[in-house]
Amino acid sequence: MERRAIGAGALTVGAVGLGCMPMSWAYAPSRRRGQESLAAVHAALDLGSNLLDTADVYGPFTNELLLGRVLRERRPDAFVSAKVGLRADAQHVVADGRPGYVRRACDASLRRLRTDVIDLYQLHRVDPDVPVEETWGAMAELVGAGKVRALGFCALGAGAGPGAGRGGDRAYGTTLRHLDRAQQVFPVSAVQAELSVWSPQAAWQLLPWCADRGVGFLAAMPLGSGFLTGTLTPGEGFEPQDVRARHPRFTADAMASNQVLVAALRRVARRHGPGVTAAQVALAWVLAQGPQVVPVPGADRAPWAAENAAAAEVLLSAADLAEMAALPVAVGAWD
Numbered sequence: 001m002e003r004r005a006i007g008a009g010a011l012t013v014g015a016v017g018l019g020c021m022p023m024s025w026a027y028a029p030s031r032r033r034g035q036e037s038l039a040a041v042h043a044a045l046d047l048g049s050n051l052l053d054t055a056d057v058y059g060p061f062t063n064e065l066l067l068g069r070v071l072r073e074r075r076p077d078a079f080v081s082a083k084v085g086l087r088a089d090a091q092h093v094v095a096d097g098r099p100g101y102v103r104r105a106c107d108a109s110l111r112r113l114r115t116d117v118i119d120l121y122q123l124h125r126v127d128p129d130v131p132v133e134e135t136w137g138a139m140a141e142l143v144g145a146g147k148v149r150a151l152g153f154c155a156l157g158a159g160a161g162p163g164a165g166r167g168g169d170r171a172y173g174t175t176l177r178h179l180d181r182a183q184q185v186f187p188v189s190a191v192q193a194e195l196s197v198w199s200p201q202a203a204w205q206l207l208p209w210c211a212d213r214g215v216g217f218l219a220a221m222p223l224g225s226g227f228l229t230g231t232l233t234p235g236e237g238f239e240p241q242d243v244r245a246r247h248p249r250f251t252a253d254a255m256a257s258n259q260v261l262v263a264a265l266r267r268v269a270r271r272h273g274p275g276v277t278a279a280q281v282a283l284a285w286v287l288a289q290g291p292q293v294v295p296v297p298g299a300d301r302a303p304w305a306a307e308n309a310a311a312a313e314v315l316l317s318a319a320d321l322a323e324m325a326a327l328p329v330a331v332g333a334w335d
Contacts, residue, residue: 001048007189017051097127099138249332
């Protein structure tokens with residue numbers, strides 16, 4: 001698989017990564033199968049999708065424990081991307097950027113992951129009560145201590161408010177200010193934010209910031225939380241604990257209206273051959289946004305991980321990209 005750089009250093013990863021969150025958190029609880037998730041991780045590594053994206057809050061903790069079972073055997077094959085800055089209590093998930101908490105959380109993640117170093121340690125959310133410089137400084141100390149190789153920054157979603165339309169000029173203003181402040185303390189190696197055919201806002205503002213500074217970009221939710229695969233049926237519904245059950249973009253009406261996006265992906269896929277899927281075209285679109293972009297699609301089954309990895313071989317033409325650029329804005333707020 002093609003390799004792409006993470007930051008200006010010598011860190012490189014496969015062009016398509018593996019998002020591990022669906023294995024343990026946020027989506028349908030009834031579908032979680034530990035052995036099948038382990039098989040998905042092994043399949044991704046076998047195919048060169050070596051960036052494994054996790055977080056301590058996924059579960060919480062259970063996703064890191066699951067990956068630790070793989071890393072115990074295959075640590076040299078993997079690029080581990082973990083996160084800090086969100087803490088789950090009995091009722092809520094809250095931001096916690098206190099330096100002491102960052103240090104304790106990193107040590108705990110290392111134990112669960114069964115490794116002595118995290119390749120990319122990302123700030124999941126900025127704590128509004130702690131200056132970002134203090135949190136980022138504590139994370140930089142972890143690099144100095146040899147516990148972390150590089151630092152990344154997760155951006156808040158662009159939402160659907162002012163600036164979130166086709167222009168997108170104000171959608172990530174707060175994130176950019178935080179990035180500029182963090183960059184003064186220690187280099188940012190990667191930025192992670194949602195980027196997909198139906199949520200392209202990051203391409204208009206965050207990607208230029210990354211390109212100008214040699215910073216990598218991890219595209220979260222590049223398959224639109226499953227919608228862009230074309231396998232979700234409008235009105236079918238979601239389990240109560242599935243985050244999509246409460247999301248405006250996944251109401252039956254919104255999903256029906258947004259089928260035009262899936263139809264376009266399928267149309268482009270047919271032009272690339274009978275084995276190409278809508279999901280692969282959606283990932284190919286993300287890959288085409290820049291050489292520093294690494295999509296991180298979630299998958300908890302080996303066949304899906306393999307399908308996603310194969311998207312690295314789908315090269316979209318200028319006509320394909322023009323057709324997708326002309327698609328209407330997706331219906332439904334996204335935050």
